[in-house]
Amino acid sequence: MADSNENASRVQKFQHRKGPQKKKMKLWKKIILWILAIIVAMVIFGAGLFTYYASSAPKISYNTLSSDNSTTIYDSKGKVISRLGAQNRDYVKQDQIPDNLKNAIISIEDRHFYKDHGVDPARIVEAAFSNIRGNGGLQGGSTLTQQLVKLSVFSTKASDQTIKRKAQEAWLAVKVDHDYSKQQILEFYINKVYMGNNAYGMQTASDFYFNKPLNKINLSQTAFLAGLPQAPVQYNPYTNPKLATDRRNQVLEAMASNKVITREQANQAEQTSITDGLAKKHTTNSSPDMKNEKYADAYIQQVVQELDQKGYKLNAGNKVYTNLNMDDQKQMYNLANNPTSPVQFPNNNFQIGATMVNSNNGKVVSMLGSRKQKIAFGLNRAVQTDRSSGSTMKPLMDYGPAIEYLKWPTYQAVQDTPFTYPGTNKELQDFDNKHEGTITMRKALVESRNIPAIRTLQQVGIQRSQDFLSGLGMTFDKPLELQNGIGAYISSEQEAAAYAAFANGGTYYKPYLINKVVNVNGAEKKFSSKGHRAMSQDTAFMMNDMLKGVMTSANGSGTAAKIPGLYEAGKTGTTQYPDDWIKRVPNQASMDSWFTGYTKNLSLSIWTGYDHQFKPGNYISEQQTRIAQTYYKEMMSQASVGQPNIDWQKPDNVVETRRDGVNEYYIEGHMGTAVSANNNASQSGQASKNRSVVSNSSSSKNSSSSSSNSNPSSSSQTSSGSSSKVEEPNNQSSSESSSSENNQSSTNSTTATSNDNNQNASSSSSQ
Structure with missing residues (x-):
């Protein structure tokens, strides 16, 4: 009888403990179900929103991807003073692009390029961790194909950085990846990017910086070109050789890490001066109506920077109307450069920087960044801030x-x-x-x-x-x-x-x-x-x-x-x-x-x-x-x-x-x-x-x-x-x-x- 009572007591205690446990289990099941339901709802909503945004994405075609989409710059009277890209781009076909250049671009921009399908969720996560750790290589979550889409149909204005834009960008990247081969996408990208100094495409840049075609430049020069599109003004080897060197070395390190070059090749290239082989004179492909470019070099350079600050891409086909008074600009130039000028300078190394603004609205009407300067988009002394006033x-x-x-x-x-x-x-x-x-x-x-x-x-x-x-x-x-x-x-x-x-x-x-x-x-x-x-x-x-x-x-x-x-x-x-x-x-x-x-x-x-x-x-x-x-x-x-x-x-x-x-x-x-x-x-x-x-x-x-x-x-x-x-x-x-x-x-x-x-x-x- 005692044993029977003891067993009954144990059963009651077990059932007493089991009751709350069942309730807790039911509560956790409900929470998990709610979470799953929310996730499913969010996925459905996200998919629907993505589909809606994608349906209104701009059209993209072969012409859009391959065209130069030049930016035309006008003076205050509506006269053309420069066409950035249109007259200064040499298109290079994929079979003429050196493998070293392709490998350099992929290593620094999108090392999963050959495996992704236009977008790469894993790359986004990897890039985030890479940036947190401060490692070289990946610079962001966008694939090379997405970057091409941005260059072709979108601007980088802050107001455009929306969910809608990102959805459209991803959709178009998938479409481009489906419609074109990886080699064609690389060809589009290499010919599309802005390379600084009014040069579009890497073939044009190779001619400008080294007076050589792409298939004649060395590894150091190749790495320099591959890293330049990220910030062509900042990495200008003429004005910022240290930053240009750092960027080139970052590309070389990415190539070595990606095992497309050896460590010895990377080390040797990194020891090469960034100025080795750098052209001192440049040929110009400007058309006759660009004869005013030389007068307004510094002004155009600042327009390019201002466009970038406002989020406009130079190769987006924009028309840019400026505050430039070309008559005043020519006078600025002639006073500083003509031998018969009433302003006499002691020698060609004596320099000048000058800016004229409208007193009543802030419009910059003329700007001179130098005299006797042969390099387009060189040092603009009108905006330098390293000299005492x-x-x-x-x-x-x-x-x-x-x-x-x-x-x-x-x-x-x-x-x-x-x-x-x-x-x-x-x-x-x-x-x-x-x-x-x-x-x-x-x-x-x-x-x-x-x-x-x-x-x-x-x-x-x-x-x-x-x-x-x-x-x-x-x-x-x-x-x-x-x-x-x-x-x-x-x-x-x-x-x-x-x-x-x-x-x-x-x-x-x-x-x-x-x-x-x-x-x-x-x-x-x-x-x-x-x-x-x-x-x-x-x-x-x-x-x-x-x-x-x-x-x-x-x-x-x-x-x-x-x-x-x-x-x-x-x-x-x-x-x-x-x-x-x-x-x-x-x-x-x-x-x-x-x-x-x-x-x-x-x-x-x-x-x-x-x-x-x-x-x-x-x-x-x-x-x-x-x-x-x-x-x-x-x-x-x-x-x-x-x-x-x-x-x-x-x-x-x-x-x-x-x-x-x-x-x-x-x-x-x-x-x-x-x-x-x-x-x-x-x-x-x-x-x-x-x-x-x-x-x-x-x-x-x-x-x-x-x-x-x-x-x-x-x-x-x-x-x-x-x-x-x-x-x-x-x-x-x-x-x-x-x-x-x-x-x-x-x-x-x-x-x-x-x-x-x-x-x-x-x-x-x-x-």
């Missing part, structure tokens, strides 16, 4: 912010007294090694004196100056420092757009070159720059009035740029050699010379100098610093023909006052601090004495000195060592200027605060 920075970083944030009047007293950069033993000097004492902001800017500019920046504060620059489209990788108040690393395009904000009354427009794009289907997309207020109208007007004096005052630094009768304003800028180079170059030698000037219609910024400024003999003499000014004068003279010649009107909030025979301005309610009568008299005598010293020199100069690292590739330099000097004004008559500029000042008793941050910047003395 000298004193052209003062209106942007020092005096503009002083008016905007501190409400300084044009006669505000500033101190031109001995100055040492805080935390260093570096003393800042001007061209004459003199100090004017207390002078006006106007005088300091017109004569481009360094010390008042830096003291002004101290009072404004680095952060507020950076905010002001940011409003003018200028941002920097590292925080700026005091030295940047007299020179920073910006391009002529950036500076032309920034000064245009002064010209139009305070609105900044980001510069742009493309006005409209029309695709092969006739769809039109227009572009413009939406302006934003970067400063008050008061600031813009008062800066304009002072910057006029740079060109009109007898002791202004930019008198060589003055165009008689034209309402204009501008600023000079030069940079001198760093301390450890001063003794290696003649006295007053400069590395860079700038001039940026503007009217109410146009803003033009010009850089001149040598690419290798530290090479013996590659310095700018005192007389040569005026080349930028002369170029501005000749260029703006033509560009202003037919344009309204209008002076800037004083805003209601700005008050005009007469001080020492000069019309000065202040913002209502903010009269600032003026120079005392006693100080004014003493400074007048001292300034006359200083000018006498300058007048006895061989010639006047508009220059600025820039203390920088001796490494010419350095993009940010820190001050150290001895004094740095600035540009000297163009003194025409010491007596003529004594009454007007000497007596406009105020005393500034405010103690300037020091900035002790260790900020990376150029230590330039500029004019």
Whole structure:
């Protein structure tokens, strides 16, 4: 009986435990079923959506896959200036394509090419893990066939990166893989890709870069061509040899990993210089209506980059309408290249970069990237940002912010007294090694004196100056420092757009070159720059009035740029050699010379100098610093023909006052601090004495000195060592200027605060 009871008890316990377990099992079954149901529903929905999207995919044919789909570029008047691809492509058939090239492309772009069916889900997963690990080889989930489809019928605009586009792309890739052999697909791809320098297809690229057909180039050159389509501008061996080398080696490593070449072959090819066999001269296949291409080389190069940024493929058959004024562009080119030009350059190595923008909308109307350049799409110096801007920075970083944030009047007293950069033993000097004492902001800017500019920046504060620059489209990788108040690393395009904000009354427009794009289907997309207020109208007007004096005052630094009768304003800028180079170059030698000037219609910024400024003999003499000014004068003279010649009107909030025979301005309610009568008299005598010293020199100069690292590739330099000097004004008559500029000042008793941050910047003395 006891055993019977015990067994019954065990049965009850087992059934008690089994009940909850059954419930749990049923719950898990339900969850799994629900998950499976959701997955099935998603698959059905996805399949239906894919089918729907695929049904509306664009048509793709042999002509679509094999045609060049060239991009036609027009100037502002609708005249063709370039056909990228149409006249510069040599089609190569599959039996003429070397196996090494095919293997290189497949290894770096789609190593499963011969096995996939147009799309490869496994490749997508593999590419994701490969990119996470940082391995070379695969660059993304798209197969080679998908890339061909993109090149043939789709753009890369961000707005096009949709599920619908991806579905259509996959469907078309499957269709192409079904309709054409793998060898035909490779043929299409090799002839379709853009290879930089206005070359389409790898046969054309081989002729351009090596003056050889594809079947005559070596393994190193083959790997270079195979890797180029990913970023043809970035991997340009003429302008970016290091990046081109890295990309070529990545292809060689992928080939070795894919076992299509041996490790020894890869190592040997990697030891070959990327410049070995690189062509120095190129033949052109341009048609007669492309005769204007040489004038607009830099402009077209920037159009190509802007198209890429907007997501347009060059071989998509688009019509691109630009803001280029071809008359102005030809003038830019001729002034820099014709032997009979009124602007004389010392030699063919002396270079220039210049950009002209419409002051009222940001349209880039002309751009010159070089002179005496034989390589198409070479270095565009108009957009380079590795040269200091000298004193052209003062209106942007020092005096503009002083008016905007501190409400300084044009006669505000500033101190031109001995100055040492805080935390260093570096003393800042001007061209004459003199100090004017207390002078006006106007005088300091017109004569481009360094010390008042830096003291002004101290009072404004680095952060507020950076905010002001940011409003003018200028941002920097590292925080700026005091030295940047007299020179920073910006391009002529950036500076032309920034000064245009002064010209139009305070609105900044980001510069742009493309006005409209029309695709092969006739769809039109227009572009413009939406302006934003970067400063008050008061600031813009008062800066304009002072910057006029740079060109009109007898002791202004930019008198060589003055165009008689034209309402204009501008600023000079030069940079001198760093301390450890001063003794290696003649006295007053400069590395860079700038001039940026503007009217109410146009803003033009010009850089001149040598690419290798530290090479013996590659310095700018005192007389040569005026080349930028002369170029501005000749260029703006033509560009202003037919344009309204209008002076800037004083805003209601700005008050005009007469001080020492000069019309000065202040913002209502903010009269600032003026120079005392006693100080004014003493400074007048001292300034006359200083000018006498300058007048006895061989010639006047508009220059600025820039203390920088001796490494010419350095993009940010820190001050150290001895004094740095600035540009000297163009003194025409010491007596003529004594009454007007000497007596406009105020005393500034405010103690300037020091900035002790260790900020990376150029230590330039500029004019």
